Amino acid sequence: MTSETTPVALAPGHDEHLTAAIESAGGVLVSLADAQVLVWAGGVDDFPTDLPDAVEWVALKLAGIEEFMAAGLIDDRRTWTNASGFYAENVAEHALALLLAGPRQIPAAVTSRWDKQVIDTTIRSLHGSTVAIIGAGGIARSLIPRLVACGAEVIAVNRSGRRVDGARETLPADRVAEVWPRCDHVVLAAPSTAETRHLIDASVLAALPDHAWIVNVARGTLIDQAALLRAVRAGEIAGAALDVTDPEPPGPDDPLFDEPRIIVTPHVANPASGLTRTLAPWVAENLRRFRAGEELLSTVSPDSTY
Numbered sequence: 001m002t003s004e005t006t007p008v009a010l011a012p013g014h015d016e017h018l019t020a021a022i023e024s025a026g027g028v029l030v031s032l033a034d035a036q037v038l039v040w041a042g043g044v045d046d047f048p049t050d051l052p053d054a055v056e057w058v059a060l061k062l063a064g065i066e067e068f069m070a071a072g073l074i075d076d077r078r079t080w081t082n083a084s085g086f087y088a089e090n091v092a093e094h095a096l097a098l099l100l101a102g103p104r105q106i107p108a109a110v111t112s113r114w115d116k117q118v119i120d121t122t123i124r125s126l127h128g129s130t131v132a133i134i135g136a137g138g139i140a141r142s143l144i145p146r147l148v149a150c151g152a153e154v155i156a157v158n159r160s161g162r163r164v165d166g167a168r169e170t171l172p173a174d175r176v177a178e179v180w181p182r183c184d185h186v187v188l189a190a191p192s193t194a195e196t197r198h199l200i201d202a203s204v205l206a207a208l209p210d211h212a213w214i215v216n217v218a219r220g221t222l223i224d225q226a227a228l229l230r231a232v233r234a235g236e237i238a239g240a241a242l243d244v245t246d247p248e249p250p251g252p253d254d255p256l257f258d259e260p261r262i263i264v265t266p267h268v269a270n271p272a273s274g275l276t277r278t279l280a281p282w283v284a285e286n287l288r289r290f291r292a293g294e295e296l297l298s299t300v301s302p303d304s305t306y
Contacts, residue, residue: 006291009035009055012042021280025287037290039283041276044068051078057290061279063087064219065300066192074302084298085138086282087270092142094269095187095217098241100126100150102213103185107263124184124211124238127151132183134176134199135190135218136164143187155179180207185215192219200224205231212237217269220246225256232261243269 008027010018018039022029032038033052039059040047044067051058057079060068065082074080101107103124112119129152133140136156144154144166156164157179161172171179176199180186186208190196200214200223208214214237216223225246231237239261245254248267256262270278286296 006037006287007035008037008039008287010039010041011048012040012046015041015276017276017280018283021284022287025284026291027287037287044071044073047071047073049073053077057081057296059283059286061275064191069302069304074300074304076302079296080300081286081296081298082300083279083282084300086298087275087278088138088142090271090278091139091189091217091269092146094243094265095139095143095189095215096146096150098215098217098243098263098265099131099147099185099187099213102215102239102241102263103129103211108260111260122238125151126185129153129184130155130168130182131185131187132157132179133167133187133189134179134222135188135196136167136170137189139189139217140164140187141166143189155183177207180204181209184209184211185213188214188216188218188222190218190222192221197221198224198227200228202227202231205236208237210235210237214240215242216240217243220244220248229255229259229262232259239263241265243267 005026005028007030008022009032010022010029011032018041019029022039032048035055037057038055041061055078060082063083063086068074103126105119105123109119127150131147131152132155133143134157136158140156147154148166154167156167156170157173157176158164158170159173161170164170205227228240232239241263243265244267245256245264250256256264282297289296
């Protein structure tokens, strides 16, 4: 490892957590014009479109960078990393909370004021259930041990079908249709792509058991929300817990808010208020790797779909 510091630009503004991470890993903060590395803590709208040639690596704070891809900002002139997997523990914890709250009828109990007969007869336990995780990446690897601790078994679905540790079974994405009648609940953790748009549609909802809950901690576009609302109202499934919606946020009169068997949380599985605090150790590790000439974590390329 070089003993010299590495010039790093942190933009679009100062952040104490990222600053400390950069400096702890041998970086020194400089302007973008003088930087070898850009740590970008903003979104796509104000991203600099003409990066200096001296910038060798750009670290983006987001896991889902579809907008950066669509804007053509990811080039092959430098290394790019996103935050894929960096927030997995936060998101897995929230997914588990939603998956417990729904089948255990927590929202209904809060609003019904001791309607014991109705609540008591509709509660289902995770123990002994089968949970399908669609998009079995970092979030799944964090969520599976939590589900297993609750006595559930997991069917994991990923692109390749490569085995996911802790899952009872792993299937490739082209066999996802086999999963719906075999699971009790579904957790969506897949990226937003053309292939995953409305992955959960009317036909899937009809194939799920009527006691199923769907938890979405990925992207709102994975679900046909109109079909979901119809299915919940008709009793085709038991309910849904959504941390993401389409559009986001929903309008104030969106019927999702009025359906008692649909839980909506405001995209807080990975709270924005604590995002840079969670990201900071990963930035430090990647900067250490960069300085040592090692492979960086969570690299992306211009031909990636997400």
